[in-house]
Amino acid sequence: MQCTATHSSSSVFQRGEPLLQRRGRPMLGARQAPVRAAAETEGPMIVTQKKELKLLTPKYCESIHQTRRRPTRTVDIGPVKVGSEHRIALQTMTTTDTRDVEATVEQVKRCADAGADIVRITVQSKREAEACMRIRERLFKDKYDTPLVADIHFQPAVALMVADAFEKIRINPGNFADGRKTFDEINYDDPSEFAAEREYIREVFTPLVEKCKSLNRAMRIGTNHGSLSARILSFYGDTPRGMVESAFEFADICRDNDYHNFLFSMKASNPLVMVQAYRLLAEEQYNRNWDYPLHLGVTEAGEGEDGRMKSAIGIGSLLMDGLGDTIRVSLTEDPEYEINPCGRLANLGKKADEEKWGVEAFEEHRDTHLFSRRQGGRGRVAGWRSSWFLSWPAGRVHDWVGTLPEQREGDTVDYRPLLHRDGSVLAVVYPSDLEQPELMYRRLGAKLVVGMPFKDIATADSILMYQVPASDDVAGRRALRRLQEVGVHVMAPAEVLAANPLPDAVAVMQLAVAASAHRAGGVQLPEGAGRLAVFIDGSESAEDLAALKACWLMLGGCRSGAELTCAACMYTNDLGAVMGLLKTAPGLSRVHASRRVFEQLQQQEISLPIIHHITFPDGSSRDDIVLQAGERLVGWWAGGLAGSMVGALMVDGYGDGLVVECATEDGDYLRTTAFGLLQEVTDQIRTRTGHLPGVSIAVMGCIVNGPGEMADADFGYVGGAPGKIDLYVGKEVVRRNIPNEDACDQLIDLIKEHGRWQEMEVEEEEGEQALAGAATARQKTCDIGMARSAPNVLVTGTPGTGKTSLSEQVAAATGLKHLNIGDLVKSQQLHTGWDDEFECLVIDEDKVCDALEDLMAEGGCLVDYHGCDFFPERWFDLVVVLQADNTVLWERLEKRGYSERKVQENVQCEIMHVIVEEARDSYGEGVVHVLQSSTAEEMEENVERLTQWARSWRPSS
Numbered sequence: 001m002q003c004t005a006t007h008s009s010s011s012v013f014q015r016g017e018p019l020l021q022r023r024g025r026p027m028l029g030a031r032q033a034p035v036r037a038a039a040e041t042e043g044p045m046i047v048t049q050k051k052e053l054k055l056l057t058p059k060y061c062e063s064i065h066q067t068r069r070r071p072t073r074t075v076d077i078g079p080v081k082v083g084s085e086h087r088i089a090l091q092t093m094t095t096t097d098t099r100d101v102e103a104t105v106e107q108v109k110r111c112a113d114a115g116a117d118i119v120r121i122t123v124q125s126k127r128e129a130e131a132c133m134r135i136r137e138r139l140f141k142d143k144y145d146t147p148l149v150a151d152i153h154f155q156p157a158v159a160l161m162v163a164d165a166f167e168k169i170r171i172n173p174g175n176f177a178d179g180r181k182t183f184d185e186i187n188y189d190d191p192s193e194f195a196a197e198r199e200y201i202r203e204v205f206t207p208l209v210e211k212c213k214s215l216n217r218a219m220r221i222g223t224n225h226g227s228l229s230a231r232i233l234s235f236y237g238d239t240p241r242g243m244v245e246s247a248f249e250f251a252d253i254c255r256d257n258d259y260h261n262f263l264f265s266m267k268a269s270n271p272l273v274m275v276q277a278y279r280l281l282a283e284e285q286y287n288r289n290w291d292y293p294l295h296l297g298v299t300e301a302g303e304g305e306d307g308r309m310k311s312a313i314g315i316g317s318l319l320m321d322g323l324g325d326t327i328r329v330s331l332t333e334d335p336e337y338e339i340n341p342c343g344r345l346a347n348l349g350k351k352a353d354e355e356k357w358g359v360e361a362f363e364e365h366r367d368t369h370l371f372s373r374r375q376g377g378r379g380r381v382a383g384w385r386s387s388w389f390l391s392w393p394a395g396r397v398h399d400w401v402g403t404l405p406e407q408r409e410g411d412t413v414d415y416r417p418l419l420h421r422d423g424s425v426l427a428v429v430y431p432s433d434l435e436q437p438e439l440m441y442r443r444l445g446a447k448l449v450v451g452m453p454f455k456d457i458a459t460a461d462s463i464l465m466y467q468v469p470a471s472d473d474v475a476g477r478r479a480l481r482r483l484q485e486v487g488v489h490v491m492a493p494a495e496v497l498a499a500n501p502l503p504d505a506v507a508v509m510q511l512a513v514a515a516s517a518h519r520a521g522g523v524q525l526p527e528g529a530g531r532l533a534v535f536i537d538g539s540e541s542a543e544d545l546a547a548l549k550a551c552w553l554m555l556g557g558c559r560s561g562a563e564l565t566c567a568a569c570m571y572t573n574d575l576g577a578v579m580g581l582l583k584t585a586p587g588l589s590r591v592h593a594s595r596r597v598f599e600q601l602q603q604q605e606i607s608l609p610i611i612h613h614i615t616f617p618d619g620s621s622r623d624d625i626v627l628q629a630g631e632r633l634v635g636w637w638a639g640g641l642a643g644s645m646v647g648a649l650m651v652d653g654y655g656d657g658l659v660v661e662c663a664t665e666d667g668d669y670l671r672t673t674a675f676g677l678l679q680e681v682t683d684q685i686r687t688r689t690g691h692l693p694g695v696s697i698a699v700m701g702c703i704v705n706g707p708g709e710m711a712d713a714d715f716g717y718v719g720g721a722p723g724k725i726d727l728y729v730g731k732e733v734v735r736r737n738i739p740n741e742d743a744c745d746q747l748i749d750l751i752k753e754h755g756r757w758q759e760m761e762v763e764e765e766e767g768e769q770a771l772a773g774a775a776t777a778r779q780k781t782c783d784i785g786m787a788r789s790a791p792n793v794l795v796t797g798t799p800g801t802g803k804t805s806l807s808e809q810v811a812a813a814t815g816l817k818h819l820n821i822g823d824l825v826k827s828q829q830l831h832t833g834w835d836d837e838f839e840c841l842v843i844d845e846d847k848v849c850d851a852l853e854d855l856m857a858e859g860g861c862l863v864d865y866h867g868c869d870f871f872p873e874r875w876f877d878l879v880v881v882l883q884a885d886n887t888v889l890w891e892r893l894e895k896r897g898y899s900e901r902k903v904q905e906n907v908q909c910e911i912m913h914v915i916v917e918e919a920r921d922s923y924g925e926g927v928v929h930v931l932q933s934s935t936a937e938e939m940e941e942n943v944e945r946l947t948q949w950a951r952s953w954r955p956s957s
């Protein structure tokens with residue numbers, strides 16, 4: 001039976017008479033939809049989502065079913081050869097002032113010693129070009145023949161000069177011939193003007209082509225997203241198409257001069273744009289029968305794991321499709337540190353190609369020109385919670401597909417947080433982890449309040465266990481229960497749960513087994529399990545995958561007239577599975593086999609959330625995980641993870657979350673990460689601006705590709721003259737030559753000028769403490785101007801859940817003052833009078849707040865009330881919501897002599913988690929804690945936990 005109680009206020013019935021009602025808010029039940037009976041008789045209603053089939057995937061690589069390196073010609077870069085006949089070459093770029101010959105030579109040597117095949121050096125003017133001659137000579141003298149690449153922007157004359165010294169010239173088509181552009185929008189309505197500009201490019205570029213040809217120098221035509229010429233922008237916009245067209249203008253000139261020793265790049269700081277641009281470039285090369293190699297890179301990817309993650313997603317995805325002949329992992333770290341991740345990615349590409357990772361051919365309809373999230377895989381759209389209770393016209397097919405778990409009648413825990421609509425993170429937990437629950441909670445990204453985990457955005461959504469603690473392992477079970485109570489669900493294989501039942505667990509079955517059981521009559525969940533998930537290994541038949549086909553289950557009571565109350569429907573699939581864990585079987589290529597699964601899901605319009613599940617052998621380094629795994633992980637690994645294997649799927653919108661399994665050493669990673677000056681700057685900027693919502697700041701050592709590199713950023717912090725910084729707003733430089741030491745302050749001024757500044761909340765400043773204990777951090781937020789010597793706690797929950805009993809015992813044990821708001825309202829007349837309709841007193845929230853203000857400022861109060869949203873947030877250090885089993889609650893309320901209607905409505909309120917949601921809506925993450933209060937043992941445990949918490953609470957300094 002599906003309960004459909006309206007999301008109400010906390011206006012549930014109060015024990016005894018008179019009843020209290022919140023002013024201006026209806027009593028629960030007054031306008032609510034009645035409980036609806038299940039309507040299996042009506043049968044499932046299949047909703048077809050009309051979707052046009054897309055065109056077959058255009059050819060952009062040798063095979064979409066198998067990694068096969070795209071055949072490319074050999075480009076000679078001094079002694080290094082680049083192309084499909086050769087291994088993938090590793091590149092990096094110096095960060096020194098090119099005019100400082102000594103420093104640059106030393107840095108090139110460090111890069112070469114670290115394994116760089118090719119090193120790029122920025123050459124802004126003739127003075128740098130002159131230094132290049134000396135750099136080349138010095139390196140030859142010291143027996144370093146590493147080919148050097150001159151990075152040229154805006155200066156054709158400089159390019160000509162440096163071609164004498166360096167083995168390769170990189171030009172940016174966006175600024176080679178156009179001079180320093182203003183980025184004003186220019187409309188080339190007159191085609192002759194467009195043609196005239198092209199002619200000018202030919203004039204300026206041809207001498208360089210001729211020189212490179214005569215000296216056998218190589219060239220890279222390196223387009224960057226965000227630094228296209230105004231002319232290209234006016235025709236194509238800042239798009240992958242514009243990037244490709246821009247590069248081809250220059251390539252045509254090379255080819256007209258019978259010069260072919262060149263390659264292309266299509267970098268962007270956004271890996272999705274970058275992948276699309278390279279795919280389009282490769283596609284157009286196939287169309288033209290061209291075979292020029294590709295240099296891959298995500299520009300200004302950033303530092304640390306984030307930078308590696310972005311690079312791995314972009315570069316790794318393309319390597320999985322056999323694209324890429326030379327690569328650079330662009331990090332804001334010293335260049336030699338780029339080589340290791342670069343080499344790891346190159347090795348991954350090599351292995352995939354040599355071992356021909358792939359699956360049997362299948363028909364594919366992926367749209368490689370456009371990024372879009374797989375339809376429906378994401379689950380409910382934002383705003384779902386409220387829309388769930390709205391009514392839609394009958395028979396209308398909703399344009400959203402909701403597949404996140406639903407709450408059902410009889411559930412004793414809230415299953416909705418099992419997944420997160422913005423992408424889910426799951427962690428694997430072993431029984432031994434339960435021996436140190438606090439350490440485990442922290443690793444899962446939960447905040448802790450004296451042993452109690454608090455779930456927030458950084459916490460793993462659910463955990464997967466291959467073994468669960470035995471029923472007599474009280475401590476292990478308690479550790480899991482505490483996670484379940486805060487909405488971190490426990491998933492385990494069905495056979496494990498069958499042998500060792502765990503209440504409210506999610507049973508996971510192989511899809512093939514579940515589908516076959518379904519066909520044979522129905523899937524039986526093991527005892528205690530509340531939901532089903534499936535393991536998908538990529539080898540399933542279309543028929544098995546079809547068992548996941550979504551449908552609307554009509555749960556009864558729907559009005560057949562003009563409106564259909566959607567709360568009476570449940571969006572599910574035949575199996576009733578809540579998610580699929582996709583882990584490809586050994587021997588199957590993850591990328592290709594997963595593509596087949598997603599293709600099948602798309603074709604069958606299956607919107608089940610799919611979580612990528614990837615396992616690394618013990619001892620894998622964090623870099624292995626970052627570069628191969630994919631997507632951001634928080635919690636267990638306490639940092640961002642990224643990668644090729646999953647990134648290659650995510651760039652196509654395939655996947656809704658990630659679970660990574662590996663026991664690794666954090667220390668390994670940290671040791672290999674050394675931070676240079678630029679990183680310190682980045683850290684400083686991030687520390688001071690990281691709290692600003694939605695403000696992106698590009699931090700760059702120097703402006704190599706033109707300000708358009710900051711296409712995705714709101715502000716730019718860019719190295720200019722030595723020791724000086726230029727600040728940008730969007731693509732426009734607004735402050736120049738600011739001394740390094742003042743630049744961060746000036747950046748903040750600039751952000752303020754543009755109205756994007758926001759003071760950091762005390763809580764955020766106290767981030768460290770937030771990790772150490774949510775309550776302490778909360779105290780700081782709450783207590784601005786209000787120093788309490790003892791904590792305030794709100795104990796809330798549906799009537800009968802045990803608030804008063806708990807509060808009385810905790811008050812007795814700790815000395816906190818117990819304030820029962822119901823009693824207070826009556827004794828101090830804090831109401832606006834009697835409501836005849838509802839036969840109750842109407843609580844005056846203002847009066848209640850006024851009456852409590854001084855007491856709360858003093859601190860040490862235990863407030864006991866069945867509502868929570870009208871108290872000022874700053875009052876409480878901890879908000880405890882008690883919950884009880886529906887049957888237990890029913891019995892307790894019946895014992896009080898409540899009418900059946902009152903009992904029913906209160907129990908509905910409990911089923912719908914009305915108070916929990918109200919508390920979560922009203923108080924910050926980490927403050928609200930849900931505790932079960934059905935049994936005497938739970939009451940005892942809750943008293944103990946709260947007492948312990950109150951005793952260890954300390955005022956903030």
Ligand SMILES: Nc1ncnc2c1ncn2[C@@H]1O[C@H](COP(=O)(O)OP(=O)(O)OP(=O)(O)O)[C@@H](O)[C@H]1O
Pocket residue numbers: 014015797798799800801802803804805806865866892933934935936937938939
């Ligand atoms: N965890 C528990 N185990 C056993 N009995 C409990 C538990 N919690 C509460 N009870 C019993 O349930 C009844 C209701 O408890 P209590 O009055 O504390 O609830 P309440 O949430 O304060 O209700 P109200 O909001 O109406 O004041 C009492 O008889 C109490 O002893």
